[in-house]
Amino acid sequence: MTDAAALIAEMGLRARNAASLLARTPSTDKAAALRAAAATIRARSADILAANAQDMARGAANGLSPAMLDRLKLDPARLEGIAAGLESVAALPDPVGETIDEIERPNGLVLRRVRVPLGVVGIIYESRPNVTADAGALSLMSGNAAILRGGSEAIESSRAIHAALIEGLRAAGLPEDAIQLVPTTDRAAVGAMLKAAGLIDIIVPRGGKSLVARVQEEARVPVLAHLDGINHVYVDAAADPDKAVAIALNAKMRRTGVCGAMETLLIDRAYPDPAPILAGLAEARCELRGTAEIRTIEPRALPADEEDWDTEYLDGICSVALVDGVEDAMAHIARHGSHHTDSIVTEDSATAERFLAEVDSAIVMWNASTQFADGGEFGLGAEIGISTGRLHARGPVALEGLTTYKWQVRGTGQTRP
Amino acid sequence: MTDAAALIAEMGLRARNAASLLARTPSTDKAAALRAAAATIRARSADILAANAQDMARGAANGLSPAMLDRLKLDPARLEGIAAGLESVAALPDPVGETIDEIERPNGLVLRRVRVPLGVVGIIYESRPNVTADAGALSLMSGNAAILRGGSEAIESSRAIHAALIEGLRAAGLPEDAIQLVPTTDRAAVGAMLKAAGLIDIIVPRGGKSLVARVQEEARVPVLAHLDGINHVYVDAAADPDKAVAIALNAKMRRTGVCGAMETLLIDRAYPDPAPILAGLAEARCELRGTAEIRTIEPRALPADEEDWDTEYLDGICSVALVDGVEDAMAHIARHGSHHTDSIVTEDSATAERFLAEVDSAIVMWNASTQFADGGEFGLGAEIGISTGRLHARGPVALEGLTTYKWQVRGTGQTRP
Known part of the structure; x- marks a missing residue:
């Protein structure tokens, strides 16, 4: 030894x-x-x-x-x-x-x-x-x-x-x-x-x-x-524009170095007005890295390469892409996400419920900033960490996640037939 | 590859x-x-x-x-x-x-x-x-x-x-x-x-x-x-003699090859009449392996050696020892047990509750046969296995043990201050 x-x-x-x-x-x-x-x-x-x-x-x-x-x-x-x-x-x-x-x-x-x-x-x-x-x-x-x-x-x-x-x-x-x-x-x-x-x-x-x-x-x-927090915000066609701007900005820029920060913004191609979301980020000095489509909407955006979709920047940088509806957004998240925290912005409750049910992440959100991914914000009082594993405890882990259980069996002399 | x-x-x-x-x-x-x-x-x-x-x-x-x-x-x-x-x-x-x-x-x-x-x-x-x-x-x-x-x-x-x-x-x-x-x-x-x-x-x-x-x-x-099921039945001074005889016999001999079978019987030195428990096992053709004290009570018992206390026989064999009350029994279980299933036989509820609280096993029982350690008997309908690990799921594991959870967060546009 x-x-x-x-x-x-x-x-x-x-x-x-x-x-x-x-x-x-x-x-x-x-x-x-x-x-x-x-x-x-x-x-x-x-x-x-x-x-x-x-x-x-x-x-x-x-x-x-x-x-x-x-x-x-x-x-x-x-x-x-x-x-x-x-x-x-x-x-x-x-x-x-x-x-x-x-x-x-x-x-x-x-x-x-x-x-x-x-x-x-x-x-x-x-x-x-x-x-x-x-x-x-x-x-x-x-x-x-x-x-x-x-x-x-x-x-x-x-x-x-x-x-x-x-x-x-x-x-x-x-x-x-x-x-x-x-x-x-x-x-x-x-x-x-x-x-x-x-x-x-x-x-x-x-x-x-x-x-x-x-x-x-x-x-x-x-x-x-958790190894990575490659978190997504998906702005659906039916998103409220004010919520979309506010959530994207907060999810990325409130604190860029935390594991709950957004790293990739996905916008539905059918969403009427993506420009203010991108402008809001750019004006907050967020470096945008986008597809060609994104760069025509927001000229300050730099080109994204394939690696960007798999990168946790933990910095004032955000990858951005357009997608075709919630299905395409979920496919992107399944391919590139890290099962940490992903959020949908929409006023369509059926679409939101689908996202909440199908996205396979420890934390899934509807109309809320990914920066809420935190034990204190979840009412746990504290956290020892955030788990993206599948067993035992997921998401923010506090006291309950540090416990297991035993079975207590109380009888009156029972024997098994 | x-x-x-x-x-x-x-x-x-x-x-x-x-x-x-x-x-x-x-x-x-x-x-x-x-x-x-x-x-x-x-x-x-x-x-x-x-x-x-x-x-x-x-x-x-x-x-x-x-x-x-x-x-x-x-x-x-x-x-x-x-x-x-x-x-x-x-x-x-x-x-x-x-x-x-x-x-x-x-x-x-x-x-x-x-x-x-x-x-x-x-x-x-x-x-x-x-x-x-x-x-x-x-x-x-x-x-x-x-x-x-x-x-x-x-x-x-x-x-x-x-x-x-x-x-x-x-x-x-x-x-x-x-x-x-x-x-x-x-x-x-x-x-x-x-x-x-x-x-x-x-x-x-x-x-x-x-x-x-x-x-x-x-x-x-x-x-x-679970690797082992070195399960104990502890017969307390305040045990009901009929329950003690019936539970010991059932826990050992109902089926000897199952993981919930008793492997070691511990009897309180203050228990008034241990002989019928040992005789019941011997007459059911259980090979008893005991300490010198045990062999004076039940002459058919063979001598136990140190290894016996750590052995899962999965057979018609049982190690037996006298102990000094619940404290000593729990110390024996902590030293030799496998955290699977352990049972106390007693009419003293304070002693029983202490055993249920302090014995660190996936299943702890009071006045019941260890052979009940089974998903079907626990009302789970079936079991994929019994876990003696500490994380995720313990004891009999069925459908719920094959699930985890996700956090769904529903908001109305909240951003984190």
Whole structure:
């Protein structure tokens, strides 16, 4: 066994032990730990900001891009956001112990499906120090032990925040092993986590595409993730023009770097007035890449090539094409989409219902911006990630997605004939 | 690409296309296909039995064990059971399209989680020809395309039954690619299925432990299965003696080869009268393997060694030990169990509830025989398998376990602030 494998095995065993206790820890204790952690973060804000300053200095010296440095940076407002986030997770309804359904069989057996935690959640992330708090909090509140592996860029910040989580666990009398931070930044630890089947029940990668791709490629443990968000807005012939302009603009430009951003705009050839939609985007400094037809409508558009339809820009760029109705739009989405979030703009409810039923994505929308693809916006209170996988949990995943169920069977001495 | 990989890729693409149609096929059409297939099986019973006779003759010549030949054998009664099974799956409620929950957000967005099929289900099985019909039927009724890979021993029987399924699909106007049988018995096809991520959404192995172990070891596609059923019955100090005797006997001896059979009996040291439980098993010709204490109570018991506690006998053998109350019993189960089915016999409801809450198995029971661990007995109408995994579906899995969900978001033009 390599050093990394031995480390993860040892952490995994401690996590499993903690998990069996967490599975029966009352909500009030889990919430108390998170509130105490929030208080500790506030009390230690100077220390945490100093730790973050070390990361920032090292990052700048190592030539991190301005975007990466911004992701890494903590300030008093961001730190207060982290503390408040812990408190808001503490206030969420606890899914553990919830009865999903119950039936009585003719022989008198009563069968109940009850939610239980998954067990041990492994979170692998990059430079955002807030993930340490968010992922630890969601895992704890859903009764799971967490093994956190943060990126080397943010390691001092992550350690300082993790220490506050440990204080919270201590204050609530919960085991410190409930939320463990991998002490090494050695990349081999990631590989060991991905192979720790039996010790880690699910891996959640939080970060850029190369991280997610590596995790999906190497993992022997189930992975909850999305690789791409190649999201479409389809403007149908029967779309309301004001909604079409507003939704296309918001879906693309509200924030261009989020996974719920629109990447491709499809407009029905029968839609009467596509020009204002394209002009709205162009005027918001969105680079349009379109077909020849699109470029006659909006001369600022550049030509699109085949790759554009399969590209997640995560930037102020949008591919645009005309299609022949909802059927053609759905065919384009089936060919080029990534099963994340796709939206139709139309006033025709039959067309909308067809789109909602037939587009095979985790999230399908009607007359709404794809930027709503977010656990907070879905009323889940938070999210550990968005899944485009088909099993277990899809779309934004929060507490319920970190649980499974067991069957409880209550009898009065029944034997099977 | 190897021949096997190319074959599975080509079948997988056809399955994906069929799946996108099946996802929106009405229940009535799916049920009609299954009823037509049942009628075809009855009409062609002579042909199917003749095909089975070929398998039986080859199996006998190849020296298959009597148990394997029995599993392989079809007769008119078993064939009628297969036809009736198709009809009973056709009568099950269709989970596809069901709304799991719906909420309205303060901004007016209406979010609905709706059940959708998983997509493409791969079933890998051995010599039981009925799996061709059962697994094909459950996949179809839940809106999934199926790729069936039956064992070489039963290949003629499987082909004949598969042909009847195809007749059913044709009669209902559904694509023949909805239920495909891998034409080759080359074992490389199994390996190709296990690696067909993106084409096959879930693999269900049906067969012996070596098959399941290979599938779990090699698969890159998620697997729904159980490896072992090391199931426990714990007789508590406060057990009703009649229930204890009846449940222990039934849990072990009703059928010893099923995954829900008890393999280890744990008796509370404080239980007043263990002798009749052990005598009941011994008189039913169960070989008892016990600790020294057990052997003083029941002299017919043989000594158990350490391996016995971790052994799934699937035979008329039972390991037995005394424990110190429910805590000790749960510790034994945590150490040696396989997270399948464990039962407590007690009249003390507080002890029972503790066992139901804390034992980390897919199925936990109170005063009931572990032999009830079965989709039919759970009211699911059938089962594609029993899962001891933690994600997606646990315990007996039928139609609902073969679905996932999508989020449908209905708006009126909302954009995200």
